[in-house]
Amino acid sequence: MRCWRVAAALGAILLSVRLHGEQVALTFDDLPLNGELAPGATRAGVVADVLAVLKHHGVPVAYGFVNGQKLEGSEDGARALRLWVDGGQRVGNHGYSHMDLHKSALDPYLADIRLNEPVLELLDATGSWHWYRYPYLREGDTVEKRRAVRGALQERGYRIAQVTLDYEDYLWNSPYARCAGTHDEKTIAWLRSSYLETAHGYIEGDRAMAKLVFGREVPHVLLLHLGAFSATILPDLLELLRREGFTLTTLDQVESDPAYESDPDAASKYGGTLLEQWMDARGLTYPAIPRKPYEKLKAACTSP
Numbered sequence: 691m692r693c694w695r696v697a698a699a700l701g702a703i704l705l706s707v708r709l710h711g712e713q714v715a716l717t718f719d720d721l722p723l724n725g726e727l728a729p730g731a732t733r734a735g736v737v738a739d740v741l742a743v744l745k746h747h748g749v750p751v752a753y754g755f756v757n758g759q760k761l762e763g764s765e766d767g768a769r770a771l772r773l774w775v776d777g778g779q780r781v782g783n784h785g786y787s788h789m790d791l792h793k794s795a796l797d798p799y800l801a802d803i804r805l806n807e808p809v810l811e812l813l814d815a816t817g818s819w820h821w822y823r824y825p826y827l828r829e830g831d832t833v834e835k836r837r838a839v840r841g842a843l844q845e846r847g848y849r850i851a852q853v854t855l856d857y858e859d860y861l862w863n864s865p866y867a868r869c870a871g872t873h874d875e876k877t878i879a880w881l882r883s884s885y886l887e888t889a890h891g892y893i894e895g896d897r898a899m900a901k902l903v904f905g906r907e908v909p910h911v912l913l914l915h916l917g918a919f920s921a922t923i924l925p926d927l928l929e930l931l932r933r934e935g936f937t938l939t940t941l942d943q944v945e946s947d948p949a950y951e952s953d954p955d956a957a958s959k960y961g962g963t964l965l966e967q968w969m970d971a972r973g974l975t976y977p978a979i980p981r982k983p984y985e986k987l988k989a990a991c992t993s994p
Contacts, residue, residue, distance in 0.1 A: 713944060714911070715753075715943065717911055718755065718915065719915045720755070720788070724863050725917040728868075729870075732766050732770075737773045738773055752779050756782070758786045758808075761809065780814065782822065788825045791824065791835065822843050827856070827913075827963060836955070851941060852911060852963070853911050853963045855893055857892035863920070865988075866919035868990065868992065877991055884983050885926075887980065899969055903965055911944050952964075955971075
């Protein structure tokens with residue numbers, strides 16, 4: 691009888707693990723806004739709509755990574771960021787001007803990181819903004835540059851906000867803004883379905899990569915870009931994550947996993963997620979992933 695009870699207890703634990711699956715933290719890049727705005731919309735309005743979705747679905751505190759240059763001459767942008775923080779979310783450093791490390795010399799790149807800090811200090815006096823998200827997920831086209839930036843970030847008290855789930859969701863923001871302006875419901879429906887199809891395929895591929903790289907499931911960080919499509923697609927995306935067995939958590943919680951302490955310490959031609967960096971450094975074969983509809987998105991709701 692005792693053995694039966696032990697077996698039953700172990701079975702319940704294993705079932706619970708399967709039901710809960712991996713954890714995932716949502717993060718948003720390019721604040722106060724990525725891409726175009728729909729006619730009549732504002733940056734503050736976009737943020738308010740996203741905050742309402744996050745609250746309704748009980749999403750834990752999310753980080754939004756800020757490009758301070760977007761605030762120059764933009765009262766709307768400043769209001770949007772204040773709304774984000776007052777809404778209980780956090781901010782991190784995404785570089786003042788979203789500079790590409792692979793196309794920049796070291797000194798200007800580091801200066802761009804520092805130039806972004808006064809905005810973050812005004813938004814968050816607690817210092818929890820000391821997370822850095824590399825623009826374009828590019829950490830260095832040479833090992834020397836990679837190591838130098840990492841060393842500078844460590845000296846300034848930063849943690850690197852790595853990513854493991856990414857499908858370039860920003861590609862859908864501007865097309866949606868255009869289609870919303872023309873009230874093209876048929877194309878908007880396609881934007882929704884193509885987004886979810888792409889997200890699903892890449893999430894499956896990224897989970898497979900995690901097992902290839904680390905030999906186990908890991909908690910994940912999902913890269914999103916806050917833009918015109920965000921509030922519209924977020925409920926569907928959250929439902930997709932739920933069906934896939936994910937539980938929502940925070941960036942701090944996810945990146946406490948030892949996987950995020952790892953460093954491929956290798957130059958990269960294209961950049962990419964932490965998983966992609968490891969795949970490239972080890973010469974591993976990528977799992978099959980769907981092709982993104984680049985051309986159709988670019989053409990969506992444009993004038994003939």
